[in-house]
Amino acid sequence: MISFESTLIETYRLATLPVRSAHRWWMTSQGAVPLGVLFYHRVADEFLTPWTITRRDFERQIDWLSKNFEMISLEECQRRMQTGNSKPALAITFDDGYAENCEWAIPLLLERKIPVTYFVVLDNIVNQRPFLHDLQFGNALPVNTVEQIQALAAAGIEIGGHTRSHPDLGTVTSIAELFDQVVAASTELGLLINRPIRYFAAPFGQLANLSPALFQVAREAGFAGVCSAYGGFNSVSGDSFHIKRIHGDPCFSRLRNWLQYDWRMLNVPDFAYEIPER
Ligand SMILES: [Zn+2]
Incomplete structure:
Protein backbone atom coordinates (compact mmCIF):
# COMPACT_ATOMS: atom_id res chain seq x y z
CA MET A 1 0.00 0.00 0.00
CA ILE A 2 1.28 3.45 -0.89
CA SER A 3 1.05 5.69 2.17
CA PHE A 4 -0.17 9.26 2.17
CA GLU A 5 3.34 10.35 3.20
CA SER A 6 4.91 8.53 0.24
CA THR A 7 2.43 10.22 -2.10
CA LEU A 8 3.36 13.63 -0.70
CA ILE A 9 7.08 12.92 -1.02
CA GLU A 10 6.61 11.68 -4.59
CA THR A 11 4.62 14.79 -5.51
CA TYR A 12 7.40 16.98 -4.13
CA ARG A 13 10.09 14.94 -5.90
CA LEU A 14 8.37 15.13 -9.27
CA ALA A 15 7.60 18.85 -8.91
CA THR A 16 11.23 19.64 -8.14
CA LEU A 17 12.84 17.27 -10.67
CA PRO A 18 13.38 19.93 -13.39
CA VAL A 19 15.24 22.20 -10.97
CA ARG A 20 17.25 19.26 -9.65
CA SER A 21 18.16 18.15 -13.18
CA ALA A 22 19.43 21.61 -14.04
CA ARG A 55 14.92 -8.27 2.44
CA ARG A 56 12.38 -7.23 -0.20
CA ASP A 57 12.76 -3.51 0.51
CA PHE A 58 16.54 -3.80 0.70
CA GLU A 59 16.79 -5.59 -2.64
CA ARG A 60 14.51 -3.00 -4.24
CA GLN A 61 16.82 -0.26 -2.98
CA ILE A 62 19.97 -2.05 -4.11
CA ASP A 63 18.43 -2.63 -7.57
CA TRP A 64 17.61 1.06 -7.90
CA LEU A 65 20.94 2.24 -6.45
CA SER A 66 22.93 -0.01 -8.80
CA LYS A 67 21.06 1.36 -11.80
CA ASN A 68 21.43 4.99 -10.83
CA PHE A 69 24.80 5.22 -9.09
CA GLU A 70 28.29 3.91 -9.44
CA MET A 71 28.71 1.83 -6.30
CA ILE A 72 32.08 2.71 -4.77
CA SER A 73 34.11 2.10 -1.62
CA LEU A 74 34.60 4.65 1.16
CA GLU A 75 38.20 5.04 0.03
CA GLU A 76 37.12 5.88 -3.53
CA CYS A 77 34.48 8.21 -2.12
CA GLN A 78 37.17 10.12 -0.22
CA ARG A 79 39.45 10.20 -3.27
CA ARG A 80 36.68 11.83 -5.31
CA MET A 81 35.88 14.26 -2.50
CA GLN A 82 39.47 15.45 -2.90
CA THR A 83 39.94 15.28 -6.66
CA GLY A 84 36.48 15.72 -8.19
CA ASN A 85 33.52 13.64 -9.23
CA SER A 86 31.47 13.90 -12.40
CA LYS A 87 28.87 11.17 -11.99
CA PRO A 88 26.43 9.93 -9.37
CA ALA A 89 28.35 7.65 -6.99
CA LEU A 90 27.49 6.09 -3.69
CA ALA A 91 28.99 3.92 -0.95
CA ILE A 92 27.21 1.42 1.31
CA THR A 93 27.94 0.94 5.01
CA PHE A 94 26.40 -1.04 7.87
CA ASP A 95 26.56 -0.26 11.59
CA ASP A 96 26.59 -2.37 14.76
CA GLY A 97 26.97 -5.99 13.53
CA TYR A 98 23.76 -7.97 13.20
CA ALA A 99 24.04 -11.70 12.57
CA GLU A 100 21.16 -11.86 10.07
CA ASN A 101 23.04 -9.57 7.65
CA CYS A 102 25.34 -12.48 6.87
CA GLU A 103 22.49 -14.76 5.87
CA TRP A 104 21.22 -12.85 2.87
CA ALA A 105 22.10 -9.15 2.51
CA ILE A 106 25.88 -9.39 2.54
CA PRO A 107 25.94 -12.41 0.17
CA LEU A 108 23.70 -10.37 -2.19
CA LEU A 109 26.11 -7.42 -2.11
CA LEU A 110 29.14 -9.67 -2.56
CA GLU A 111 27.51 -11.43 -5.49
CA ARG A 112 26.88 -8.05 -7.15
CA LYS A 113 30.41 -6.89 -6.34
CA ILE A 114 29.14 -3.86 -4.40
CA PRO A 115 31.77 -2.54 -1.97
CA VAL A 116 30.71 -2.50 1.69
CA THR A 117 32.16 -1.07 4.88
CA TYR A 118 30.87 -2.88 7.94
CA PHE A 119 31.20 -1.14 11.33
CA VAL A 120 30.98 -3.30 14.43
CA VAL A 121 30.88 -2.83 18.20
CA LEU A 122 33.74 -4.86 19.66
CA ASP A 123 32.34 -6.00 23.03
CA ASN A 124 28.98 -7.13 21.65
CA ILE A 125 30.70 -9.23 18.98
CA VAL A 126 33.33 -10.74 21.25
CA ASN A 127 30.96 -11.43 24.17
CA GLN A 128 27.94 -12.29 21.98
CA ARG A 129 25.88 -9.69 23.81
CA PRO A 130 22.72 -8.18 22.25
CA PHE A 131 22.71 -4.42 21.75
CA LEU A 132 21.22 -2.23 24.47
CA HIS A 133 19.04 -0.43 21.91
CA ASP A 134 17.45 -3.78 21.00
CA LEU A 135 16.99 -4.88 24.60
CA GLN A 136 15.16 -1.60 25.22
CA PHE A 137 12.74 -2.71 22.46
CA GLY A 138 12.41 -6.11 24.11
CA ASN A 139 14.43 -7.88 21.43
CA ALA A 140 17.65 -9.76 22.14
CA LEU A 141 18.60 -9.82 18.45
CA PRO A 142 21.61 -11.97 17.49
CA VAL A 143 24.87 -10.16 16.82
CA ASN A 144 27.65 -11.21 14.47
CA THR A 145 30.19 -13.71 15.73
CA VAL A 146 33.93 -13.11 15.52
CA GLU A 147 34.05 -15.88 12.89
CA GLN A 148 31.48 -14.03 10.76
CA ILE A 149 33.49 -10.80 10.96
CA GLN A 150 36.63 -12.70 10.00
CA ALA A 151 34.78 -14.24 7.03
CA LEU A 152 33.49 -10.81 5.91
CA ALA A 153 37.01 -9.39 6.04
CA ALA A 154 38.35 -12.38 4.11
CA ALA A 155 35.63 -11.81 1.47
CA GLY A 156 36.93 -8.28 0.90
CA ILE A 157 34.53 -6.31 3.07
CA GLU A 158 36.13 -3.42 4.92
CA ILE A 159 35.58 -3.84 8.65
CA GLY A 160 35.34 -0.56 10.56
CA GLY A 161 35.37 0.42 14.23
CA HIS A 162 32.16 1.40 16.02
CA THR A 163 33.57 1.63 19.58
CA ARG A 164 33.91 -0.91 22.34
CA SER A 165 30.46 -0.52 23.92
CA HIS A 166 28.41 1.88 21.75
CA PRO A 167 28.38 4.94 24.06
CA ASP A 168 27.27 8.42 23.07
CA LEU A 169 30.70 9.89 22.36
CA GLY A 170 29.27 13.40 22.47
CA THR A 171 29.06 13.03 26.25
CA VAL A 172 32.52 11.50 26.74
CA THR A 173 34.82 14.19 28.06
CA SER A 174 37.71 11.98 29.19
CA ILE A 175 40.37 11.68 26.48
CA ALA A 176 41.43 8.34 27.99
CA GLU A 177 37.91 6.94 27.56
CA LEU A 178 37.63 8.40 24.08
CA PHE A 179 40.95 6.78 23.17
CA ASP A 180 39.78 3.43 24.55
CA GLN A 181 36.44 3.48 22.70
CA VAL A 182 37.82 4.74 19.40
CA VAL A 183 41.45 3.66 19.13
CA ALA A 184 42.09 0.75 21.52
CA ALA A 185 38.82 -1.02 20.63
CA SER A 186 39.57 -0.65 16.90
CA THR A 187 43.11 -1.94 17.39
CA GLU A 188 41.73 -5.03 19.16
CA LEU A 189 39.17 -5.49 16.39
CA GLY A 190 41.96 -5.28 13.82
CA LEU A 191 43.89 -8.00 15.63
CA LEU A 192 40.84 -10.28 15.46
CA ILE A 193 40.67 -10.00 11.67
CA ASN A 194 44.38 -9.56 11.12
CA ARG A 195 43.88 -6.30 9.25
CA PRO A 196 44.18 -2.64 10.23
CA ILE A 197 40.95 -0.80 10.97
CA ARG A 198 40.95 2.31 8.79
CA TYR A 199 37.49 3.78 9.35
CA PHE A 200 35.44 4.65 12.39
CA ALA A 201 31.70 5.37 12.70
CA ALA A 202 30.40 7.32 15.69
CA PRO A 203 27.51 5.61 17.54
CA PHE A 204 24.17 7.36 16.90
CA GLY A 205 26.11 9.75 14.64
CA GLN A 206 24.00 12.87 15.12
CA LEU A 207 25.69 16.25 15.63
CA ALA A 208 25.19 15.93 19.40
CA ASN A 209 26.98 12.55 19.39
CA LEU A 210 30.20 14.00 17.88
CA SER A 211 32.93 16.11 19.39
CA PRO A 212 36.03 17.91 18.11
CA ALA A 213 38.06 15.68 20.46
CA LEU A 214 36.72 12.57 18.71
CA PHE A 215 37.96 13.81 15.35
CA GLN A 216 41.30 14.81 16.82
CA VAL A 217 41.83 11.44 18.55
CA ALA A 218 40.85 9.53 15.39
CA ARG A 219 43.08 11.65 13.17
CA GLU A 220 46.07 11.37 15.46
CA ALA A 221 45.59 7.59 15.64
CA GLY A 222 45.89 7.39 11.87
CA PHE A 223 42.30 6.58 10.88
CA ALA A 224 41.50 7.34 7.24
CA GLY A 225 38.08 8.75 8.09
CA VAL A 226 35.26 9.16 10.58
CA CYS A 227 31.62 8.64 9.62
CA SER A 228 28.66 10.48 11.07
CA ALA A 229 25.00 9.61 10.51
CA TYR A 230 23.10 12.89 10.51
CA GLY A 231 22.49 12.96 6.79
CA GLY A 232 23.86 14.99 3.92
CA PHE A 233 25.93 14.47 0.80
CA ASN A 234 29.70 14.87 0.85
CA SER A 235 30.80 17.73 -1.31
CA VAL A 236 33.83 17.75 -3.58
CA SER A 237 36.63 19.89 -2.13
CA GLY A 238 35.06 19.31 1.24
CA ASP A 239 36.75 17.78 4.23
CA SER A 240 37.27 14.15 3.23
CA PHE A 241 38.18 12.96 6.75
CA HIS A 242 34.61 13.45 7.96
CA ILE A 243 32.23 11.33 5.89
CA LYS A 244 28.57 12.25 6.20
CA ARG A 245 26.10 9.42 5.80
CA ILE A 246 22.43 9.22 4.87
CA HIS A 247 20.07 6.72 6.48
CA GLY A 248 19.14 3.79 4.23
CA ASP A 249 15.53 4.57 5.05
CA PRO A 250 13.19 1.60 4.50
CA CYS A 251 10.73 4.03 2.85
CA PHE A 252 11.85 3.89 -0.78
CA SER A 253 10.10 7.15 -1.77
CA ARG A 254 11.93 9.04 0.95
CA LEU A 255 15.31 7.52 0.11
CA ARG A 256 14.92 8.18 -3.62
CA ASN A 257 13.85 11.75 -2.92
CA TRP A 258 16.93 12.38 -0.77
CA LEU A 259 19.35 10.70 -3.16
CA GLN A 260 18.17 12.58 -6.22
CA TYR A 261 20.13 15.51 -4.82
CA ASP A 262 17.37 16.90 -2.67
CA TRP A 263 18.22 20.48 -1.82
CA ARG A 264 18.06 19.80 1.92
CA MET A 265 20.50 16.87 1.66
CA LEU A 266 22.91 19.04 -0.31
CA ASN A 267 22.89 21.67 2.40
CA VAL A 268 23.39 19.66 5.56
CA PRO A 269 26.12 21.47 7.53
CA ASP A 270 29.55 20.02 8.17
CA PHE A 271 30.49 19.32 11.77
CA ALA A 272 32.66 22.16 13.06
CA TYR A 273 36.09 21.00 14.16
CA GLU A 274 39.64 22.12 13.51
CA ILE A 275 41.05 20.80 10.25
CA PRO A 276 44.82 20.70 10.76
CA GLU A 277 47.22 21.74 8.01
CA ARG A 278 48.41 18.79 5.99
ZN1 LIG B 1 25.48 1.95 16.14
Whole structure:
Protein backbone atom coordinates (compact mmCIF):
# COMPACT_ATOMS: atom_id res chain seq x y z
CA MET A 1 0.00 0.00 0.00
CA ILE A 2 1.28 3.45 -0.89
CA SER A 3 1.05 5.69 2.17
CA PHE A 4 -0.17 9.26 2.17
CA GLU A 5 3.34 10.35 3.20
CA SER A 6 4.91 8.53 0.24
CA THR A 7 2.43 10.22 -2.10
CA LEU A 8 3.36 13.63 -0.70
CA ILE A 9 7.08 12.92 -1.02
CA GLU A 10 6.61 11.68 -4.59
CA THR A 11 4.62 14.79 -5.51
CA TYR A 12 7.40 16.98 -4.13
CA ARG A 13 10.09 14.94 -5.90
CA LEU A 14 8.37 15.13 -9.27
CA ALA A 15 7.60 18.85 -8.91
CA THR A 16 11.23 19.64 -8.14
CA LEU A 17 12.84 17.27 -10.67
CA PRO A 18 13.38 19.93 -13.39
CA VAL A 19 15.24 22.20 -10.97
CA ARG A 20 17.25 19.26 -9.65
CA SER A 21 18.16 18.15 -13.18
CA ALA A 22 19.43 21.61 -14.04
CA HIS A 23 21.43 21.74 -10.81
CA ARG A 24 22.83 18.26 -11.42
CA TRP A 25 23.89 19.28 -14.93
CA TRP A 26 25.74 22.26 -13.42
CA MET A 27 27.43 20.09 -10.74
CA THR A 28 28.49 17.59 -13.43
CA SER A 29 29.96 20.36 -15.56
CA GLN A 30 32.00 21.50 -12.57
CA GLY A 31 33.21 17.96 -11.74
CA ALA A 32 31.54 18.53 -8.39
CA VAL A 33 28.78 15.94 -8.10
CA PRO A 34 28.49 15.31 -4.34
CA LEU A 35 29.05 11.82 -3.01
CA GLY A 36 26.46 9.82 -1.13
CA VAL A 37 27.17 7.31 1.62
CA LEU A 38 24.33 5.22 3.03
CA PHE A 39 24.16 3.45 6.36
CA TYR A 40 22.04 0.42 7.13
CA HIS A 41 21.87 -1.62 10.32
CA ARG A 42 19.95 -4.84 9.90
CA VAL A 43 18.33 -6.63 6.96
CA ALA A 44 15.80 -9.18 8.20
CA ASP A 45 12.14 -10.12 7.92
CA GLU A 46 11.47 -10.75 11.61
CA PHE A 47 11.45 -8.53 14.68
CA LEU A 48 11.22 -5.35 12.62
CA THR A 49 12.73 -2.42 14.52
CA PRO A 50 13.18 1.17 13.28
CA TRP A 51 16.72 0.12 12.24
CA THR A 52 15.64 -2.97 10.31
CA ILE A 53 14.79 -3.15 6.61
CA THR A 54 13.12 -6.20 5.07
CA ARG A 55 14.92 -8.27 2.44
CA ARG A 56 12.38 -7.23 -0.20
CA ASP A 57 12.76 -3.51 0.51
CA PHE A 58 16.54 -3.80 0.70
CA GLU A 59 16.79 -5.59 -2.64
CA ARG A 60 14.51 -3.00 -4.24
CA GLN A 61 16.82 -0.26 -2.98
CA ILE A 62 19.97 -2.05 -4.11
CA ASP A 63 18.43 -2.63 -7.57
CA TRP A 64 17.61 1.06 -7.90
CA LEU A 65 20.94 2.24 -6.45
CA SER A 66 22.93 -0.01 -8.80
CA LYS A 67 21.06 1.36 -11.80
CA ASN A 68 21.43 4.99 -10.83
CA PHE A 69 24.80 5.22 -9.09
CA GLU A 70 28.29 3.91 -9.44
CA MET A 71 28.71 1.83 -6.30
CA ILE A 72 32.08 2.71 -4.77
CA SER A 73 34.11 2.10 -1.62
CA LEU A 74 34.60 4.65 1.16
CA GLU A 75 38.20 5.04 0.03
CA GLU A 76 37.12 5.88 -3.53
CA CYS A 77 34.48 8.21 -2.12
CA GLN A 78 37.17 10.12 -0.22
CA ARG A 79 39.45 10.20 -3.27
CA ARG A 80 36.68 11.83 -5.31
CA MET A 81 35.88 14.26 -2.50
CA GLN A 82 39.47 15.45 -2.90
CA THR A 83 39.94 15.28 -6.66
CA GLY A 84 36.48 15.72 -8.19
CA ASN A 85 33.52 13.64 -9.23
CA SER A 86 31.47 13.90 -12.40
CA LYS A 87 28.87 11.17 -11.99
CA PRO A 88 26.43 9.93 -9.37
CA ALA A 89 28.35 7.65 -6.99
CA LEU A 90 27.49 6.09 -3.69
CA ALA A 91 28.99 3.92 -0.95
CA ILE A 92 27.21 1.42 1.31
CA THR A 93 27.94 0.94 5.01
CA PHE A 94 26.40 -1.04 7.87
CA ASP A 95 26.56 -0.26 11.59
CA ASP A 96 26.59 -2.37 14.76
CA GLY A 97 26.97 -5.99 13.53
CA TYR A 98 23.76 -7.97 13.20
CA ALA A 99 24.04 -11.70 12.57
CA GLU A 100 21.16 -11.86 10.07
CA ASN A 101 23.04 -9.57 7.65
CA CYS A 102 25.34 -12.48 6.87
CA GLU A 103 22.49 -14.76 5.87
CA TRP A 104 21.22 -12.85 2.87
CA ALA A 105 22.10 -9.15 2.51
CA ILE A 106 25.88 -9.39 2.54
CA PRO A 107 25.94 -12.41 0.17
CA LEU A 108 23.70 -10.37 -2.19
CA LEU A 109 26.11 -7.42 -2.11
CA LEU A 110 29.14 -9.67 -2.56
CA GLU A 111 27.51 -11.43 -5.49
CA ARG A 112 26.88 -8.05 -7.15
CA LYS A 113 30.41 -6.89 -6.34
CA ILE A 114 29.14 -3.86 -4.40
CA PRO A 115 31.77 -2.54 -1.97
CA VAL A 116 30.71 -2.50 1.69
CA THR A 117 32.16 -1.07 4.88
CA TYR A 118 30.87 -2.88 7.94
CA PHE A 119 31.20 -1.14 11.33
CA VAL A 120 30.98 -3.30 14.43
CA VAL A 121 30.88 -2.83 18.20
CA LEU A 122 33.74 -4.86 19.66
CA ASP A 123 32.34 -6.00 23.03
CA ASN A 124 28.98 -7.13 21.65
CA ILE A 125 30.70 -9.23 18.98
CA VAL A 126 33.33 -10.74 21.25
CA ASN A 127 30.96 -11.43 24.17
CA GLN A 128 27.94 -12.29 21.98
CA ARG A 129 25.88 -9.69 23.81
CA PRO A 130 22.72 -8.18 22.25
CA PHE A 131 22.71 -4.42 21.75
CA LEU A 132 21.22 -2.23 24.47
CA HIS A 133 19.04 -0.43 21.91
CA ASP A 134 17.45 -3.78 21.00
CA LEU A 135 16.99 -4.88 24.60
CA GLN A 136 15.16 -1.60 25.22
CA PHE A 137 12.74 -2.71 22.46
CA GLY A 138 12.41 -6.11 24.11
CA ASN A 139 14.43 -7.88 21.43
CA ALA A 140 17.65 -9.76 22.14
CA LEU A 141 18.60 -9.82 18.45
CA PRO A 142 21.61 -11.97 17.49
CA VAL A 143 24.87 -10.16 16.82
CA ASN A 144 27.65 -11.21 14.47
CA THR A 145 30.19 -13.71 15.73
CA VAL A 146 33.93 -13.11 15.52
CA GLU A 147 34.05 -15.88 12.89
CA GLN A 148 31.48 -14.03 10.76
CA ILE A 149 33.49 -10.80 10.96
CA GLN A 150 36.63 -12.70 10.00
CA ALA A 151 34.78 -14.24 7.03
CA LEU A 152 33.49 -10.81 5.91
CA ALA A 153 37.01 -9.39 6.04
CA ALA A 154 38.35 -12.38 4.11
CA ALA A 155 35.63 -11.81 1.47
CA GLY A 156 36.93 -8.28 0.90
CA ILE A 157 34.53 -6.31 3.07
CA GLU A 158 36.13 -3.42 4.92
CA ILE A 159 35.58 -3.84 8.65
CA GLY A 160 35.34 -0.56 10.56
CA GLY A 161 35.37 0.42 14.23
CA HIS A 162 32.16 1.40 16.02
CA THR A 163 33.57 1.63 19.58
CA ARG A 164 33.91 -0.91 22.34
CA SER A 165 30.46 -0.52 23.92
CA HIS A 166 28.41 1.88 21.75
CA PRO A 167 28.38 4.94 24.06
CA ASP A 168 27.27 8.42 23.07
CA LEU A 169 30.70 9.89 22.36
CA GLY A 170 29.27 13.40 22.47
CA THR A 171 29.06 13.03 26.25
CA VAL A 172 32.52 11.50 26.74
CA THR A 173 34.82 14.19 28.06
CA SER A 174 37.71 11.98 29.19
CA ILE A 175 40.37 11.68 26.48
CA ALA A 176 41.43 8.34 27.99
CA GLU A 177 37.91 6.94 27.56
CA LEU A 178 37.63 8.40 24.08
CA PHE A 179 40.95 6.78 23.17
CA ASP A 180 39.78 3.43 24.55
CA GLN A 181 36.44 3.48 22.70
CA VAL A 182 37.82 4.74 19.40
CA VAL A 183 41.45 3.66 19.13
CA ALA A 184 42.09 0.75 21.52
CA ALA A 185 38.82 -1.02 20.63
CA SER A 186 39.57 -0.65 16.90
CA THR A 187 43.11 -1.94 17.39
CA GLU A 188 41.73 -5.03 19.16
CA LEU A 189 39.17 -5.49 16.39
CA GLY A 190 41.96 -5.28 13.82
CA LEU A 191 43.89 -8.00 15.63
CA LEU A 192 40.84 -10.28 15.46
CA ILE A 193 40.67 -10.00 11.67
CA ASN A 194 44.38 -9.56 11.12
CA ARG A 195 43.88 -6.30 9.25
CA PRO A 196 44.18 -2.64 10.23
CA ILE A 197 40.95 -0.80 10.97
CA ARG A 198 40.95 2.31 8.79
CA TYR A 199 37.49 3.78 9.35
CA PHE A 200 35.44 4.65 12.39
CA ALA A 201 31.70 5.37 12.70
CA ALA A 202 30.40 7.32 15.69
CA PRO A 203 27.51 5.61 17.54
CA PHE A 204 24.17 7.36 16.90
CA GLY A 205 26.11 9.75 14.64
CA GLN A 206 24.00 12.87 15.12
CA LEU A 207 25.69 16.25 15.63
CA ALA A 208 25.19 15.93 19.40
CA ASN A 209 26.98 12.55 19.39
CA LEU A 210 30.20 14.00 17.88
CA SER A 211 32.93 16.11 19.39
CA PRO A 212 36.03 17.91 18.11
CA ALA A 213 38.06 15.68 20.46
CA LEU A 214 36.72 12.57 18.71
CA PHE A 215 37.96 13.81 15.35
CA GLN A 216 41.30 14.81 16.82
CA VAL A 217 41.83 11.44 18.55
CA ALA A 218 40.85 9.53 15.39
CA ARG A 219 43.08 11.65 13.17
CA GLU A 220 46.07 11.37 15.46
CA ALA A 221 45.59 7.59 15.64
CA GLY A 222 45.89 7.39 11.87
CA PHE A 223 42.30 6.58 10.88
CA ALA A 224 41.50 7.34 7.24
CA GLY A 225 38.08 8.75 8.09
CA VAL A 226 35.26 9.16 10.58
CA CYS A 227 31.62 8.64 9.62
CA SER A 228 28.66 10.48 11.07
CA ALA A 229 25.00 9.61 10.51
CA TYR A 230 23.10 12.89 10.51
CA GLY A 231 22.49 12.96 6.79
CA GLY A 232 23.86 14.99 3.92
CA PHE A 233 25.93 14.47 0.80
CA ASN A 234 29.70 14.87 0.85
CA SER A 235 30.80 17.73 -1.31
CA VAL A 236 33.83 17.75 -3.58
CA SER A 237 36.63 19.89 -2.13
CA GLY A 238 35.06 19.31 1.24
CA ASP A 239 36.75 17.78 4.23
CA SER A 240 37.27 14.15 3.23
CA PHE A 241 38.18 12.96 6.75
CA HIS A 242 34.61 13.45 7.96
CA ILE A 243 32.23 11.33 5.89
CA LYS A 244 28.57 12.25 6.20
CA ARG A 245 26.10 9.42 5.80
CA ILE A 246 22.43 9.22 4.87
CA HIS A 247 20.07 6.72 6.48
CA GLY A 248 19.14 3.79 4.23
CA ASP A 249 15.53 4.57 5.05
CA PRO A 250 13.19 1.60 4.50
CA CYS A 251 10.73 4.03 2.85
CA PHE A 252 11.85 3.89 -0.78
CA SER A 253 10.10 7.15 -1.77
CA ARG A 254 11.93 9.04 0.95
CA LEU A 255 15.31 7.52 0.11
CA ARG A 256 14.92 8.18 -3.62
CA ASN A 257 13.85 11.75 -2.92
CA TRP A 258 16.93 12.38 -0.77
CA LEU A 259 19.35 10.70 -3.16
CA GLN A 260 18.17 12.58 -6.22
CA TYR A 261 20.13 15.51 -4.82
CA ASP A 262 17.37 16.90 -2.67
CA TRP A 263 18.22 20.48 -1.82
CA ARG A 264 18.06 19.80 1.92
CA MET A 265 20.50 16.87 1.66
CA LEU A 266 22.91 19.04 -0.31
CA ASN A 267 22.89 21.67 2.40
CA VAL A 268 23.39 19.66 5.56
CA PRO A 269 26.12 21.47 7.53
CA ASP A 270 29.55 20.02 8.17
CA PHE A 271 30.49 19.32 11.77
CA ALA A 272 32.66 22.16 13.06
CA TYR A 273 36.09 21.00 14.16
CA GLU A 274 39.64 22.12 13.51
CA ILE A 275 41.05 20.80 10.25
CA PRO A 276 44.82 20.70 10.76
CA GLU A 277 47.22 21.74 8.01
CA ARG A 278 48.41 18.79 5.99
ZN1 LIG B 1 25.48 1.95 16.14
